[in-house]
Amino acid sequence: METAVKPRTEVELEVRYAETDQMGVVHHSNYLCWFEVARTRHCEESGHHYADIEEQGHWLVVTGASIRYRQGARYGEKVVVSCALDWVATRAVQFAYEVRCEGRLLATGTTEHVWVDRKTRRHCRIPGYLSDTFLRLAGQDRLQRPKS
Amino acid sequence: METAVKPRTEVELEVRYAETDQMGVVHHSNYLCWFEVARTRHCEESGHHYADIEEQGHWLVVTGASIRYRQGARYGEKVVVSCALDWVATRAVQFAYEVRCEGRLLATGTTEHVWVDRKTRRHCRIPGYLSDTFLRLAGQDRLQRPKS
Amino acid sequence: METAVKPRTEVELEVRYAETDQMGVVHHSNYLCWFEVARTRHCEESGHHYADIEEQGHWLVVTGASIRYRQGARYGEKVVVSCALDWVATRAVQFAYEVRCEGRLLATGTTEHVWVDRKTRRHCRIPGYLSDTFLRLAGQDRLQRPKS
Amino acid sequence: METAVKPRTEVELEVRYAETDQMGVVHHSNYLCWFEVARTRHCEESGHHYADIEEQGHWLVVTGASIRYRQGARYGEKVVVSCALDWVATRAVQFAYEVRCEGRLLATGTTEHVWVDRKTRRHCRIPGYLSDTFLRLAGQDRLQRPKS
Numbered sequence: 063m064e065t066a067v068k069p070r071t072e073v074e075l076e077v078r079y080a081e082t083d084q085m086g087v088v089h090h091s092n093y094l095c096w097f098e099v100a101r102t103r104h105c106e107e108s109g110h111h112y113a114d115i116e117e118q119g120h121w122l123v124v125t126g127a128s129i130r131y132r133q134g135a136r137y138g139e140k141v142v143v144s145c146a147l148d149w150v151a152t153r154a155v156q157f158a159y160e161v162r163c164e165g166r167l168l169a170t171g172t173t174e175h176v177w178v179d180r181k182t183r184r185h186c187r188i189p190g191y192l193s194d195t196f197l198r199l200a201g202q203d204r205l206q207r208p209k210s
Numbered sequence: 211m212e213t214a215v216k217p218r219t220e221v222e223l224e225v226r227y228a229e230t231d232q233m234g235v236v237h238h239s240n241y242l243c244w245f246e247v248a249r250t251r252h253c254e255e256s257g258h259h260y261a262d263i264e265e266q267g268h269w270l271v272v273t274g275a276s277i278r279y280r281q282g283a284r285y286g287e288k289v290v291v292s293c294a295l296d297w298v299a300t301r302a303v304q305f306a307y308e309v310r311c312e313g314r315l316l317a318t319g320t321t322e323h324v325w326v327d328r329k330t331r332r333h334c335r336i337p338g339y340l341s342d343t344f345l346r347l348a349g350q351d352r353l354q355r356p357k358s
Numbered sequence: 359m360e361t362a363v364k365p366r367t368e369v370e371l372e373v374r375y376a377e378t379d380q381m382g383v384v385h386h387s388n389y390l391c392w393f394e395v396a397r398t399r400h401c402e403e404s405g406h407h408y409a410d411i412e413e414q415g416h417w418l419v420v421t422g423a424s425i426r427y428r429q430g431a432r433y434g435e436k437v438v439v440s441c442a443l444d445w446v447a448t449r450a451v452q453f454a455y456e457v458r459c460e461g462r463l464l465a466t467g468t469t470e471h472v473w474v475d476r477k478t479r480r481h482c483r484i485p486g487y488l489s490d491t492f493l494r495l496a497g498q499d500r501l502q503r504p505k506s
Numbered sequence: 507m508e509t510a511v512k513p514r515t516e517v518e519l520e521v522r523y524a525e526t527d528q529m530g531v532v533h534h535s536n537y538l539c540w541f542e543v544a545r546t547r548h549c550e551e552s553g554h555h556y557a558d559i560e561e562q563g564h565w566l567v568v569t570g571a572s573i574r575y576r577q578g579a580r581y582g583e584k585v586v587v588s589c590a591l592d593w594v595a596t597r598a599v600q601f602a603y604e605v606r607c608e609g610r611l612l613a614t615g616t617t618e619h620v621w622v623d624r625k626t627r628r629h630c631r632i633p634g635y636l637s638d639t640f641l642r643l644a645g646q647d648r649l650q651r652p653k654s
Contacts, residue, residue, distance in 0.1 A: 079546065079556070080239055080539040082232040084285060084412075089228050090420045091390035095524040098387075102523065112523070113582030116380075124386045128424040137232060138557030227398065227408070228391040232560075238568045239538035243376040246535075250375065260375070261434030264528075272534045276572040286409030376533050380526040380581060387524055433528060 068201040070146040071104040077137050087134025093169055094127060097159045100145035101173070104157070108195050119180045120189050122155070126174035133168045135161070141168065147199035151206050152187050153177060155196065216349040218294040219252040225285050235282025241317055242275060245307045248293035249321070252305070256343045267328050268337050270303070274322035281316045283309070289316065295347035299354050300335050301325060303344065364497040366442040367400040373433050383430025389465055390423060393455045396441035397469070400453070404491045415476045416485050418451070422470035429464045431457070437464065443495035447502050448483050449473060451492065512645040514590040515548035521581050531578025537613055538571060541603045544589035545617070548601070552639045564633050565622040566599070573615035583607050591643035595650050596631050597621060599640065 075096060083089040105112045115122065135141050141163045148156040154176045161169040179186040188196060193205065223244060231237040253260045263270065283289050289311050296304040302324045309317040327334045336344060341353065371392060379385040401408045411418065431437050437459050444452040450472045457465040475482045484492060489501065519540060527533040549556045559566065579585050585607050592600040598620050605613040623630045632640060637649065 076543065076546075078539055079231060079542050080237050083227060084230040084232065084234045085417055085419070086232045090423060091228055091387045091394075094387035094390065095522055098523050099520065102520075111582055113580075121381055123381070123430075124427055126424075126426050127386060128422075130422050131420055134419075136557075138555055224395065224398075226391055227394050233565055233567070238571060239535045239542075242535035242538065243374055246375050247372065250372075259434055261432075269529055271529070271578075272575055274572075274574050275534060276570075278570050279568055282567075284409075286407055375527060376535055378528040379523060380528065380530045382528045385524050 068146045068148075069104075069108075069199060070144050071100060071107050072142050072144045073100045073103045074140055074142050075099065077135050077139050077141060079137050082137050085134070087136055090129070090131055093129055093131070093161060093171065094173075096141070096143045096161060097127075097145070097157070097171055097173060100143040100159060101157050104145040104147070104199070108199055110192060110195060115189075115192070116180070118189065118191075120186070121178040121180055122175045123178045124173055125154070125176050127171065128173075129169060129171035131169045133163075133166060135163055135168055139163050147196060148172060149206055150188065150193075150196040150200045150202060153185060155188075155200075216294045216296075217252075217256075217347060218292050219248060219255050220290050220292045221248045221251045222288055222290050223247065225283050225287050225289060227285050230285050233282070235284055238277070238279055241277055241279070241309060241319060242321075244289070244291045244309060245275075245293070245305070245319055245321060248291040248307055249305050252293040252295070252347070256347055258340060258343060263337075263340070264328070266337065266339075268334070269326040269328055270323045271326045272321055273302070273324050275319065276321075277317060277319035279317045281311075281314060283311055283316055287311050295344060296320060297354055298336065298341075298344040298348045298350060301333060303336075303348075364442045364444075365400075365404075365495060366440050367396060367403050368438050368440045369396045369399045370436055370438050371395065373431050373435050373437060375433050378433050381430070383432055386425070386427060389425055389427070389457060389467060390469075392437070392439045392457060393423075393441070393453070393467055393469060396439040396455060397453050400441040400443070400495070404495055406488060406491060411485075411488070412476070414485065414487075416482070417474040417476055418471045419474045420469055421450070421472050423467065424469075425465060425467035427465045429459075429462060431459055431464055435459050443492060444468060445502060446484065446489075446492040446496045446498060449481060451484075451496075512590045512592075513548075513552075513643060514588050515544060515551050516586050516588045517544045517547045518584055518586050519543065521579050521583050521585060523581050526581050529578070531580055534573070534575055537573055537575070537605060537615060538617075540585070540587045540605060541571075541589070541601070541615055541617060544587040544603055545601050548589040548591070548643070552643055554636060554639060559633075559636070560624070562633065562635075563624045564630070565624055566619045567622045568617055569598070569620050570618035571615065572617075573613060575613045577607075577610060577612045579605070579607055579612055585612065591640060592616060593650055594632065594637075594640040594644045594646060597629060599632075599644075 081092045148158045159171045229240045296306045377384045377388045444454045455467045525532045525536045592602045
């Protein structure tokens with residue numbers, strides 16, 4: 063069902079000292095925060111900052127995450143975190159991420175999300191005003207069913 | 211104006227690996243989180259969990275913090291964080307903290323806070339239902355003016 | 359090849375205010391830190407604190423993590439994080455986790471790790487002095503090959 | 507003893523979702539991490555990345571921190587964190603920070619540090635190769651005694 067190349071957004075981040083642990087590399091939990099920064103930028107560049115999406119009344123709640131770590135990132139390095147929209151379904155979406163440092167692949171990952179209506183706090187369909195954008199980001203011509 | 215000994219609450223915390231940095235000790239920003247855990251417990255033991263205080267419509271917003279670090283805390287160690295209420299004024303409070311490891315003093319600090327009404331998002335007086343408790347915690351017989 | 363019930367270690371954690379995000383629940387990255395606390399306790403209760411394992415010259419580096427989030431955890435709540443050793447292979451191990459709040463399952467996850475020699479910074483076999491313990495924790499009679 | 511204007515380095519940071527708490531603003535502990543990013547950049551722009559300073563055998567250990575919070579920072583906003591070297595003494599230094607958002611001052615702070623020799627893990631004098639740089643950053647003509 064995928065009909066087009068998916069746009070991919072890159073963010074350059076400087077490794078923060080506070081992100082390291084006593085192993086001398088970035089603690090593995092921080093990659094989820096980095097993914098989030100790249101996801102924020104990806105939405106923003108598509109025209110919808112996630113802060114506005116929340117303001118409009120919806121949350122994109124994380125329901126799953128998965129990460130493969132290949133090499134550590136070190137304080138003093140800059141990493142490039144990229145994000146693409148894997149797929150969008152009627153009620154869920156999955157983003158995919160890569161973390162690189164000077165070309166070397168440090169980590170890959172995905173996060174899965176569902177839409178939640180802020181007022182009712184219940185799961186809901188993708189907000190109508192976002193579906194064209196998300197379809198384009200996912201390179202799909204229509205909403206699919208979740209793969210999982 | 212201080213008329214009584216101030217009660218002090220202690221919390222034992224296990225140092226988390228994620229809290230260390232590449233220096234091999236706990237990153238200094240985590241002490242503010244530890245202070246908060248001790249402050250939460252201190253309020254809870256006085257009969258008012260801070261989660262309930264928020265639910266009742268007030269925030270105790272941090273307006274200042276100050277920390278002296280004397281020795282590092284290490285993964286594998288347990289620290290004891292203690293909290294007391296330094297003083298309570300009509301619109302502000304200050305808590306004081308100590309962090310110890312097996313008796314050794316690792317750090318001391320204070321945080322200053324003001325009351326904010328959640329609905330109006332404006333500064334306000336200490337909620338009436340809390341003032342007796344806070345006066346007792348501070349060992350005061352009446353609300354004082356902020357020292358700073 | 360699994361020959362016995364796997365021991366499971368539980369840790370009770372109070373949700374920290376600093377762990378929440380503006381959605382009003384614990385930010386999803388913190389679950390990896392909670393898993394780590396439970397993993398630390400699991401190793402400790404088996405007789406080998408991970409701080410000692412590092413001191414002896416080995417790192418148990420995280421190579422993968424996967425989490426399913428079912429319900430949010432809130433400030434004011436206590437969660438129970440449990441950890442078991444899924445399997446142990448010659449050069450890798452996988453731990454499994456559950457996070458509960460008053461019986462309700464909030465999240466599940468796994469982390470995969472490889473052994474690294476601190477001096478050479480190269481992958482290595484499980485340190486000899488640990489293999490009996492890890493086999494017992496995994497309920498295995500011998501080291502298996504990684505499943506992934 | 508101050509003989510010149512102190513150079514000041516600015517870093518622009520995007521507020522991360524993970525940095526917010528349930529009050530809807532950035533949790534106060536993160537300002538110490540932001541200060542650190544600005545301090546890193548300030549050293550780097552003076553010609554000495556702190557990662558290299560550590561590599562050369564010295565730590566600049568935090569011994570004190572103090573912060574005044576005036577307004578919250580929100581997800582979706584960009585903040586500018588600036589750093590200057592307040593003073594440099596034979597064995598200690600103090601940095602000062604400001605956090606702004608579109609001109610509005612959100613917070614100010616200072617951190618105090620001492621030099622530690624990585625090999626001996628003992629306090630030491632400022633490494634000789636750094637003193638000219640630090641004197642210039644502090645706008646001093648010679649090392650002073652700590653003010654505290």
